Amino acid sequence: MVPHLRTTLTGELSEIEQKMLASTPMIERWFRMEWQEHTPPFYSSVDLRNAGFKLAPVDTNLYPCGFNNLAEEMYPLATQAAMAAVEKYCPDAKNLLIIPERRSLNPFYLQNVAKLSKILRLTGLNVRLGSWADDLTTPCEIKLPSGESLTLEPLERNGRRITLDGGRFDPCTILLNNNLSDGQPNILQNIKEQILLPPLHAGWTTRRKSVHLKAYDEVVKKFAKFIDMDPWLLNPFHAQTSGFDANTKANEEELTHHVEAVFKKVNKKYKEYGISNKPFLVIKSNARDCDHHLMTVHSVEDIKKLNFKQFHKIADANQSMGLDAHELLIQEGVPTTETWAEKTAEPVVYMIDRYVVGGFYRINAQRGANESLYSKDMSFEPLSFVKESERHADDLGTLHNRFYPYGVVGRLAMLAASLELEKTDPNPDNQIS
Structure with missing residues (x-):
């Protein structure tokens, strides 16, 4: 189930909320059956957008780095889920190694590592x-603003195993909190005697957003049919192109064709549901996690007016990783109706194994409802449990777990990530059942 957490929503339930809350027993059974066939990622996070008429994921992260943004009261849930996840891969686990981003000095990221370490230590x-x-040749102590400290040690390769401290620390499980955007290091190649989570092919060196979205299409189509819902209400339309060159404008026609096709489908749905909003699309890299480099278009004509400096930023980011500079994803934009203290907000759902363990709001006073909230101006507000004393009988909205639909969509994206990893696994015989 999904914890009953606070949201910014009040008043009457939307049709999507009503449908999901009324179908809770069916939905939970559906997930249980799916997890008999698929293995969830060790952990994941999903950025959501609630437009009122639509609730959809806009990003799925397999290396979540915001555990410090979860409410402190969520940690018992996270610990229980982590224990279940570890036992699945290594029942007699004693030692676990976390590999964070390389020598990151970002204090917020390091606090995330400290919280993640705490959760896993609480499992024993x-x-x-x-x-x-x-x-890094010797252990390095890093002081955190909270007063805590982390000790980062150099990795050792002993045959087919990764160890620390001259082999004295020999983990059975290695947890990456590094999305491998700098490539797959040789020291992590061909590890056969330890469990590496997530697997190397989950990193941005090889991962493509379009592959995940196609897996999500498959999951949502099946789920929506099961509960009798239009899958579009949970899924943005999307397309991809790999030949556009910002310098020469080569294959601009292909890009324009895809933008036009997605707009046509979105406009048809808006008309079907009587939605007065003006639709928009987002163009971003298909090949890495860099959603701060994206462009918004409101019409096909906007393609000819785009600031091509943004295309160059995407291309440069891709080329720095040795990737195709022209891999672009075109995705239906989903506005957010939620605000926190009159600032634009979007929910983020955190999961360990197949369990929702908490969430928070990403907030940005400098961005609008149709824009990405990912920038230096963003902040975060943890979501805590709704207390019984806070539920008022005269407010229909607070009588229900309004976070539940967020947990459902988050788990749908997590299930899609499971399919994605299965389909891209270079060694499918190694999958955990």
């Missing part, structure tokens, strides 16, 4: 941190 595991950074 010995947890240590390691890095393959070339300039």
